[in-house]
Amino acid sequence: MEDTAKKFLEAFQEALEVEGKVIKFEDKFREYEEWNSLARLSLIAMLDEHFGVQIQTADFDKLQTVGELFQAVQTKV
Amino acid sequence: MAHLQFENIGIAGLSACVPANTVENLKYTQYFPQEAVQDIVEKTGIRQRRFAPPGMCASDLCFSAATKLLDEMQINREDIDLLIFISQTPDYRMPATSVNLQQRLGLPKTTAAFDINLGCSAFVYGLSVAYSFMQQPNIRKVLVLDGETRSKVYHPKDRQVAFLFGDAGVAALIEKDDKYGSSFFSLNSDGSRESLIKIDAGGYRNPSSIETVTEKVVDEHGNIRTDENGYMNGPDVFNFVIQEIPQDIKRLYEFSQKAPEEIDYFVFHQANRYMNAYLTKKLKLDITKTPTCLEFFGNTSSVSIPLTIVTQLKNSFESKKQLLLSGFGVGMSWASAIITLDNCNICDLIEI
Numbered sequence: 024m025e026d027t028a029k030k031f032l033e034a035f036q037e038a039l040e041v042e043g044k045v046i047k048f049e050d051k052f053r054e055y056e057e058w059n060s061l062a063r064l065s066l067i068a069m070l071d072e073h074f075g076v077q078i079q080t081a082d083f084d085k086l087q088t089v090g091e092l093f094q095a096v097q098t099k100v
Numbered sequence: 101m102a103h104l105q106f107e108n109i110g111i112a113g114l115s116a117c118v119p120a121n122t123v124e125n126l127k128y129t130q131y132f133p134q135e136a137v138q139d140i141v142e143k144t145g146i147r148q149r150r151f152a153p154p155g156m157c158a159s160d161l162c163f164s165a166a167t168k169l170l171d172e173m174q175i176n177r178e179d180i181d182l183l184i185f186i187s188q189t190p191d192y193r194m195p196a197t198s199v200n201l202q203q204r205l206g207l208p209k210t211t212a213a214f215d216i217n218l219g220c221s222a223f224v225y226g227l228s229v230a231y232s233f234m235q236q237p238n239i240r241k242v243l244v245l246d247g248e249t250r251s252k253v254y255h256p257k258d259r260q261v262a263f264l265f266g267d268a269g270v271a272a273l274i275e276k277d278d279k280y281g282s283s284f285f286s287l288n289s290d291g292s293r294e295s296l297i298k299i300d301a302g303g304y305r306n307p308s309s310i311e312t313v314t315e316k317v318v319d320e321h322g323n324i325r326t327d328e329n330g331y332m333n334g335p336d337v338f339n340f341v342i343q344e345i346p347q348d349i350k351r352l353y354e355f356s357q358k359a360p361e362e363i364d365y366f367v368f369h370q371a372n373r374y375m376n377a378y379l380t381k382k383l384k385l386d387i388t389k390t391p392t393c394l395e396f397f398g399n400t401s402s403v404s405i406p407l408t409i410v411t412q413l414k415n416s417f418e419s420k421k422q423l424l425l426s427g428f429g430v431g432m433s434w435a436s437a438i439i440t441l442d443n444c445n446i447c448d449l450i451e452i
Contacts, residue, residue: 060334061143067338068378077339
């Protein structure tokens, strides 16, 4: 796997404090038990800290899978 | 660019007042499950807030703070040439609350008085206006009153905002003295983001009606409010803060020719612990230099910066200190300043 993709998945897992499972690009992240409005804040901080990007709510709400989020980050980096 | 510089003007005294009525967030569980409330408290760091009871206004909190400040510092009320009242929760839509406070505080009719309607950026904005007036030879002292009763703005059934906001009022006395040296301000605004924090109705664009005061479910999470309650798009406010505030502070360093190492305290608007901690981290600041009072008072909008100084830094100004202040929020509006405090008279916190 590409370095950026690996780095993204690790940072994503850490931000959402997802434990005991492997995060995959096809996962619908809103279906994670750990997903809520507070996890959203952690994700915003992670995207800024590791990738220097901000995704506004109007765009973010269209994203369903971890892979779509990664794509959105890639286009902004 | 709205970069302002002033010489030999400063805050001589500061006083704060909060309602005695204390809300414990962990017990504020009538509308949401205990577990959800616990998660919110953990992330936001807000354990307690002060709620003004019905009939108590921001102006009452400011009145108490100002009375104590003027009495303790033995200030002749005749020397106050300007009174500014900062709030988005005034007594009435008209007249301006500042004018009423001129009379209540026993200030002379020769005192100029007006209100400033801004939110979390407003203390810094208000200071810049006070400092500007102080450049006039005939303006001897300025009283800046800043009060909010945000508890009355937000609906307790809207989880986005129900656990964040509290009430408080402050009074700051501005004077001229060579000891203050230079101070620097940076003022900003972005109306394209007006819908991030807003009360939709009750003004003249969408006047009050039966409909605007009717509770309704506003999102897929089942949050409930009326069109006359405030709402907030928390994620985009966070995006805004981490994008704009570090840039503004960097520009202020350049403008003032100051380095971060020269700043003794960084006093930020107290939004929530998670956001403030991230901002501190992003700016690479020492957390011992970023005082906070979120745990005890929550987000008190524009009052949070001076309230933090009064409650956390009371005995810190026996020697000269450089402070960087930064307020950001509704508008969106944001402002940062580097000011000097030297022997600032800080009164004990008042509870009414």
